[in-house]
Amino acid sequence: MKLPRPLAFRALLLEFFLLFFSFQASVSITTLEDPDKLLRTAYEHQRAGNFALAKGLCRRILVEFPQYVDARNLYARILAYETNYVEAMSQYDSALVFSGRNEEARFGKAQVLGWMGRFKNAIDILQPLTEEQAGNALYATELAKVLAWSGEHLRAYKEYQRAFVLDSKSEEVLRGAARSAKSLHRKEEALDWYQRVLAVIPFDREAQSEINRLSFSAVNELQLQTSYEAFESSSQNHQLFAADYYLELSDRWKSYGHFSSFSKFGSTESNFGAGCYGVLSYGASIFAQLFVSPGATIIPRFDATTELSVVLMKQVEGIMGYRFFSFANTQVLLFTPGTTIYVSERIWITPRLYLGQASDGSSSTTYHTTLFFRLAPSTLIRLAFFSGNESFRATSIDQIISVRSDGVVAGVRMRVMENLGLELLYQFTSRSASAGSHFGAGTLSLYF
Secondary structure: OOOOHHHHHHHHHHHHHHHHHHHHHHHHHHHHOOHHHHHHHHHHHHHHOOHHHHHHHHHHHHHHOOOOHHHHHHHHHHHHHOOOHHHHHHHHHHHHHHOOOOHHHHHHHHHHHHHOOOHHHHHHHHHHHHHHOOOOHHHHHHHHHHHHHOOOHHHHHHHHHHHHHHOOOOHHHHHHHHHHHHHOOOHHHHHHHHHHHHHHOOOOHHHHHHHHHHHOOOOEEEEEEEEEEEEOOOOOOEEEEEEEEEEEOOOOEEEEEEEEEEEEOOEEEEEEEEEEEEEEEOOEEEEEEEEEOOOOOOOOOEEEEEEEEEEEEOOEEEEEEEEEEEOOOOEEEEEEEEEEEEOOOOEEEEEEEEEEEEOOOOEEEEEEEEEEEEEEOOEEEEEEEEEEOOHHHOOOHHHHHOOOEEEEEEEEEEEEEOOEEEEEEEEEEEEOOOOOEEEEEEEEEEEO
């Protein structure tokens, strides 16, 4: 039967709208049924560092699928990486509302709690996780880290040892175990762990410096030094006697007291003072000392030094130092920038500049480069050359600003036995305006 024209038009229009809404519904259904594709794209953006795009896709998924826990976990992980811990915690809590036993959400929440300093809460989550998944090295490592942050070094060390059985090549496990052993004053074990770190990362600055430090460390150390400098065309040779007592305050700080007596140019003068070494973090360390010698005429009356070392990149450490001398009539400020380059697990080079400026307007520049070679864990050899002045070991004003000098240095430091160390040093100096000299020094270290 043929419909009247107005009715036919209305039927055609109705069919068009039905087709349109059917198409829209199919598009909507396709979008709603394909969140996995969006999540895969979000993961790709996250791996590429496009966090804003990844977060946008996660929010788009969660608007329509609030119970999509994987998307919520990824969103929380990115927020945590951006240090938005409060919002990250909210997202992990929401994921756990929908899936209370979800491992990724539990682990992520524990990580965020640890970063926020809420160590006990983090441990309460990580402990059962490690028990449920005894073969998971990641969970054991994270628990060890949080335990170490909370100061429970013994428990942390045990967890690192367990994680090592599960993953013997993990840098994080090896480094964490070394730090925990050091905090427990288990020096030999810490040395062994740091050696393992170097086997995985040959140029690691922390491992190299800690091996060197631990090899020559003790809670108490007494150093006795004597030196003699013979001039080629002068009978006024120089002598020194010095004593230093070092006390290890913690695994990060060491203090020391100093006394020395100089015989120079026919006069004998003494100074005394104190100093400290400290590790600010595992990428930065500091050194400071202050010596005084009231009434001195040749050596400094006041001698203050501070130095900061910071890791700049994987194999390079930057050094920034200042030293201020106050003599009887002159003050000198010495600026000492430098760097340490780690060539291998046994060799590193330290070039430095010594830029001096005196109150009388004079100035000086010294270039000094030292090559260190660790022959064995407790034997260190150094070779150096310098040109400019002798400001790196100056005890008189002439050595800083007046006399042009060039020279070479050779030394060896070793721990002969558990309670005894020895260091020998030789320096030859050629001077433009005065006699050259041969300098020798010996240091006896008693560890107890």
